[in-house]
Amino acid sequence: GAVVSQHPSWVICKSGTSVKIECRSLDFQATTMFWYRQFPKQSLMLMATSNEGSKATYEQGVEKDKFLINHASLTLSTLTVTSAHPEDSSFYICSAISFGAGFSYEQYFGPGTRLTVT
Amino acid sequence: QQQVKQSPQSLIVQKGGISIINCAYENTAFDYFPWYQQFPGKGPALLIAIRPDVSEKKEGRFTISFNKSAKQFSLHIMDSQPGDSATYFCAARVGANNLFFGTGTRLTVIP
Numbered sequence: 001g002a003v004v005s006q007h008p009s010w011v012i013c014k015s016g017t018s019v020k021i022e023c024r025s026l027d028f029q030a031t032t033m034f035w036y037r038q039f040p041k042q043s044l045m046l047m048a049t050s051n052e053g054s055k056a057t058y059e060q061g062v063e064k065d066k067f068l069i070n071h072a073s074l075t076l077s078t079l080t081v082t083s084a085h086p087e088d089s090s091f092y093i094c095s096a097i098s099f100g101a102g103f104s105y106e107q108y109f110g111p112g113t114r115l116t117v118t
Numbered sequence: 119q120q121q122v123k124q125s126p127q128s129l130i131v132q133k134g135g136i137s138i139i140n141c142a143y144e145n146t147a148f149d150y151f152p153w154y155q156q157f158p159g160k161g162p163a164l165l166i167a168i169r170p171d172v173s174e175k176k177e178g179r180f181t182i183s184f185n186k187s188a189k190q191f192s193l194h195i196m197d198s199q200p201g202d203s204a205t206y207f208c209a210a211r212v213g214a215n216n217l218f219f220g221t222g223t224r225l226t227v228i229p
Contacts, residue, residue, distance in 0.1 A: 043219045093161050109161040
């Protein structure tokens, strides 16, 4: 299947600083990528839908000024957590849609990024 | 509102046994129902998926049973192995839109 990578896999930052997480589709082009947040022992919560070349669509309750998403190319989307605080500590996962033959499509997930804000 | 309801929350199965996880949905527009397997510290990986025009799909030890009229679908893991111990999520979506995930089931297979 298609491969989605994330970088970094884990990051520790101090409160008040900003952190950028990259999501790349390695062997396919992705016009649409999704960003999820997952707390321990909980399900994935969709934060935003990122479309190449346009503004991201944020889910209700997600602060767009705090979680900046940039989908500048067909293989790269970035999530920047601005002025991070300890409550932003979480596991962030991206995914990308790969379109196959005959209108088929599948959503592939990255390995996740563990963010810890001290 | 939880679009996809999943049960049980946790499951312990003896090695060689059958693991069964159930999900239910309300939105009849959903047209794709995947199951994901997630190990600690890793992203979800697609295990098996089904569309509503079939009632069952089998891939190796994994089977999805789908009941369109009841709006329910389930994952059966035959001959469960300790390596199957993970968290399993059912999901559903409409077209190429975002997935709605169930709350997850933590499966433990004991030797």
